[in-house]
Amino acid sequence: MARVLFVTISAEGHVNPTLGLVKQLVDNGEEVVYMCLEEYRARLAQTGAQFRAYQLDEQVFRELGFNPTEFKHPLHFTDFMLRGIIELHLPEILRQTENDSFDYLIFDSLFGWGGAILGEKLGIPTVCSVTNFAFTEPLSRMVEVFDAGDLDVEALYERVATTAQSIAREYNVALPAIEDITSQYGHLKIVFTSREFQPDADKLDDSYLFIGPSITPRLDAPSFPLEQLRSQYDKVVYISMGSILTKDLEFYKLCFEAFQDIPAQFVLSYGKDTHLGSLGNSIPPNFMAMPYVPQLEVLQQADAFITHAGMNSTSEALYYDVPLVMIPLSSDQPIVAKRVEKLGAGLVLDRSQLTPAALKSALLQVLNEPSYKKHAKQIGDSLRNAGGYKEAASRIMSLFSKV
Template identity: 70%
Template structure:
């Protein structure tokens, strides 16, 4: 069987969808080396893959910005991908595997040109791991931007990008690409963790795109939770989570308390491991359960509505279990995911900049009480389940790239 290198970016939403595929490849006899940051070691080791850690510069991430929808120029996202991920990570990955050989490499789509570098330097087939929607243009030209500031120094931005690209090209001994090509999605095959039904404009994409549906698999590291309490007082459950990165907005949690304190439903709020909510303890309504981290898959199987930032991973998990969304997109491709969910009738999208307790309460009640949202969520979820899953993705990959 084949030896496989799998490299993803350090984010829950880019790691979790790959777990089922990695385990399936291992179970099918492939030898997988998975590379990410140290905190994901235990989770990845449980798939049977060999885990290797690369390092990241968290201060550089902060400097470059974690919220692409706050960017005012397409190449601000290019800079985040190039200077924040490709330049520090890809040369290090190459150093860590310099004495190894592999038969094919699977690389997170958000690495863009970095994936192409790994495929070229290793001289093996490249597969794109797309945990978000795929696009027929560079990602930097898809994300909605804020209006440009008058003092934006575009010349300095281009100079930083050019210098960074030249450093990477020199370190890896490859050609310097056009700036627009840095954020393209490369690969002979592209494993897309959604269905053609949920993918916008899916007719544009040929059979080299494997729409496998979201990879929903058990998470052994999920925290404990007393599920009996979910319906001990109320018949309905509303789950609130704003993801693992942008979940520290205390003012949003205050707004939720005001909006939902008199709704006869059980609210479960995942506040984030690093969020300090001690200042809110006296204002928490009696119909709220708050924990830093909850077993999301198990909660969603019991939820009636999901209030979410509409990250691709979270939205897909909810819709897989037929849970409609009240989406409040914050960053990156979240507005695109929220819009597609609303277009398909499986939820409502709210503008984070115009959010009030009244608008939030009305949206939740509308989704909770109108069965059409549940029906449309079921249609999306059913399309996920019929897409073939990580088993079919593994079979397709192995039929093309594995050794017999």
């Protein structure tokens, strides 16, 4: 069997989808060394993988000024990948693996060109883990997703080009075109969605393997009184803005005002690092507000999901046929939300124009019009039938594993 190096970034939406695949590879006899930040050690240990932590210099990260809610141009994302991921992490990953040998590498797509550099320096084939939609065209052409405003694009381009040239010299590798830095490199790309949900899937060749979301039990999920969800109401509505963008107290106030008279049980996950403060006194009686809930279990009971439209949360909701009210905030969320709305499984609201009346109207529409549930189920069927992490492990091992 083979020895595998798995490298990903420290984000829930990038780590959680890989857990089932890693465990399946281990169960199939592969030796997996998984590298991520220390906070994910316990979670990865449950898969049977060997965990190694790389360090994140948070001071350096803050000095770089990266905030996904403030990306105004595709080059901001390229800059983030170069300076916030490749420059920061590649030296330590290579240092920790210099006396090791591996048979193949699986790396997160946010490493982009950095994953190709790792594979070249280690001399092994590569697999790209794509936990968002796969790019069907260069990110540089997706300008409509961003709001450039008065950004000095020329200065940003110069910084990106200078950083890329420096990295190419440092590792003695060929310098790609700027638009290719964010590409999904790899001999095989594992995409954690279905071809039906992926926009423009016909533009992607057979090196893209669509396996659907990796839905596995989370042993670190908190306890939750699931039996209380329908004790007073017939409908259940789940509200969560993800694991990063959870501290918008004004949004929670809007929810309390919008939904206090709707006869449904609302479950609000407001984030373990968020403090509701004085808002705690204004929580309506039809709300269960907690810092963290077992999302998969709650979604299985939910009739609608109000979300930021992060790829992970959206996929999990659709996997369980739950229609959505989406308030995208940053990154790829507008793209995900647009796709769900186009396929009829939810509605998109503009955060900058959000009012209690708009929130209430959208939720009632999703709850009361059967077409949203119908289309959510159609997408859910495609996700459940995509093959899952077992097929991904089998395909990877057939290509790269030792007999």
